[in-house]
Amino acid sequence: MTDEKLFKILTSRYWSILSAFILGLGAFWIRASGLPKGSAPTEVIHAPQVGFFAPDFSLESESGETITLSELRGNPVLINFWASWCSPCRTEMPAIQKVYEESAESGFVVLAINTTYQDSRGDAVTFAMLHKLTFPILWDQTGDVAREYRINSLPTSFFIDRLGIIREVVIGGPMAEALLRTRIQKFLGD
Secondary structure (H helix, E strand, O other): OOHHHHHHHHHHHHHHHHHHHHHHHHHHHHHHHOOOOOOOOOOOOEOOOOOOEOOOOEEEEOOOOEEEHHHHOOOOEEEEEEOOOOHHHHHHHHHHHHHHHHHHHHOOEEEEEEOHHHOOHHHHHHHHHHOOOOOOEEEOOOOHHHHHOOOOOOOEEEEEOOOOEEEEEEEOOOOOHHHHHHHHHHHHHO
16 A cells, blocks of 8 residues: 555544544533523523513603603504604604504503713703604614614614514614504504
8 A cells, every 4th residue: 555545544533533523522521511401591681682671771751751662562553763863753743643642552562762972961951842752762872782673774764562572673764653553553453
């Protein structure tokens, strides 16, 4: 047998043994790190995506009241991230207000989170007064809540069910009044 053939045989055996070892180690790790049969995770996962609990937050409203999302459980909630300089935000706010007026008595809640860290609070207040917005305007002055919800564009809206689970995320806008009404009626019916 030549040295070259011997080298090829040894090299292929080495890689076969190494591959089998790595696969065995991976199988061991999967088995060792898994949950015992029949158990479930005890921790509730909060994530800003459909099917997960909405991350909790507390923000101050224009009236000075602190509103905490988790205290609104039992009510369907629309969280709308917006800024006064955002054209689609400005366009959809009257539709949100109209649908809110129609549905508020049924327990529907709107939380309009102004991205104050990149907006003028004065401009936002002027806009809210001009459009006679009656739902809470909350101030995200540091951007912490926007970062928690991974906001990359405005407007961004989260439809949250009565249990606090995000059921739909709408990035961009403006949302049409009929679309809002349909989505909200769905949540009120659940």
